[in-house]
Amino acid sequence: VYKRQMYCCTKINNDIIWIGVNDRKTERFENYIPLDNGVTYNSYLILDEKICIIDGVEEGENGNFLGKIEAMIGTAPVDYIIVNHVEPDHSGSIKNMLKIYPEIKVVGNAKTIMMLKLLGVDLPDERIVVVKEKDVLDLGKHKLTFYLMPMVHWPESMATYDMTDKILFSNDAFGSFGTLDGGVFDDEVNTDFFTDEMRRYYSNIVGKFGAPVNAVLKKLSSVEISCICPSHGLIWRKYIKEIIERYQKWANMEPTKEGVVIVYGSMYGHTAEMAEVLGRELGNRGIKDVIIYDSSKTDHSYIFSTIWKYKALILGSCAHNNDIYPKMEPLLHKLENYGLKNRYLGIFGNMMWSGGGVKRIKEFADTLTGLEQVGEPIEIKGHVTPAERDRLIELANLMADKLIADRK
Ligand code: FEO
Secondary structure (H helix, E strand, O other): OOOOOOOOOEEOOOOEEEOOEEEOOOOEEOOOEEOOOOEEEOOEEEOOOOOEEEOOOOHHHHHHHHHHHHHHHOOOOOOEEEOOOOOHHHHOOHHHHHHHOOOOEEEEOHHHHHHHHHOOOOOOHHHEEEOOOOOEEEOOOOEEEEEEOOOOOOOOOEEEEEOOOOEEEEEOOOOOOOOOOOOOEHHHOOOHHHHHHHHHHHHHHHOOOHHHHHHHHHHHOOOOOOEEEEOOOOEEOOOHHHHHHHHHHHHOOOOOEEEEEEEEEOOOOHHHHHHHHHHHHHHHOOOOOEEEEEOOOOOHHHHHHHHHHEEEEEEEEEEEOOEEOOOOHHHHHHHHHHOOOOEEEEEEEEEOOOOOHHHHHHHHHHHOOOEEEOOOOEEEEOOOOHHHHHHHHHHHHHHHHHHHHHOO
16 A cells, blocks of 8 residues: 655656656756756656665755655655666666665666666665566566666666566666656657757767767667656657657767758858858758857767667857867767767858968868868858858858758
8 A cells, every 4th residue: 555646756657657857957958958857866766565766866965855755655665766878867866765765776777786886886786686577577467577788878777678568667778858747658748958958968968979879779779668757857658769869860970960060160250151152051951940059159978869760960160269160179079979970960160361261170070080061161261251251152052052952
């Protein structure tokens, strides 16, 4: 007999309850990605002969989280906490849970246990259940098994699969930023917001690990899935096929839409002026999605996410101390680190007496072999003259030609 629900807990089905929490307080995920729309730490309680919790929450949300557990089960013991992933947004609850539930056993793979110990969690052997790929944890009615997901996005990452109800607890995979303010399931909300926040999550957090994501998608392709319960954001039960297809494209760094992202760094407005010319001409050619970012203003996590979406990228920079503009460099560095590919690339920039910005973007283009450079880099001095305007229009037209040709 369980206590009447007082906190916001949501049934996934008769035995499985979402006991996750909304975090609207934390400013930045991993201390660098803005959480303008908040984030959830999803956790799931399975009520069976053995009581099991799948994933915890971030330490600062423990009060709310532990209150939910108590509201659901009162003083009943918890038998297992499954740790699909050790990153502290999910494992921040473990120390408290070990204190509150003296019988609880921590379930994870060998790397999970090693990493929890690295985070200072005291784990005597009698409190550990080490699992391997496809081992089965029998809760009574529910039989759980495990799929290792190395580098999606840590070495110990794994998914838990409920063989009884065909539910995949996928941890970070298929997760998104954004709090759950109304519905919890994908068929209860307008998913546009979560689609964008899922891509921002994927591109920034998981985006480097396309090969491991492909391996996991292959592994799961023969698994029947009725519901995907990630550790962040919406629970997917209606659009499972669609989000798996989206993940497949992202894993291969394939764009999902025609369009051009223009990102520039500009001190006095000349490079910005060049971006305006490019954008307007692309619009004249019927390219409907043209998105221009000032790298000084928009957080790079949003720029990164938009780059993941569109086929074409045009990068521009003024010169700064014989180098690229300082707000452009981190973006290029991250794109190099993630190995961006399958994109058309245009290059432009500005200088007053000696360059540096365009030179650095050309180096970037040469480093990433999966980019197809369109036209020649355009570097001008100062304001845009009519002749230079024509050169920019030509570059925009070359880019538009590429995109339009791809429609066939
Ligand atoms: Fe949601 Fe990799 O932590």
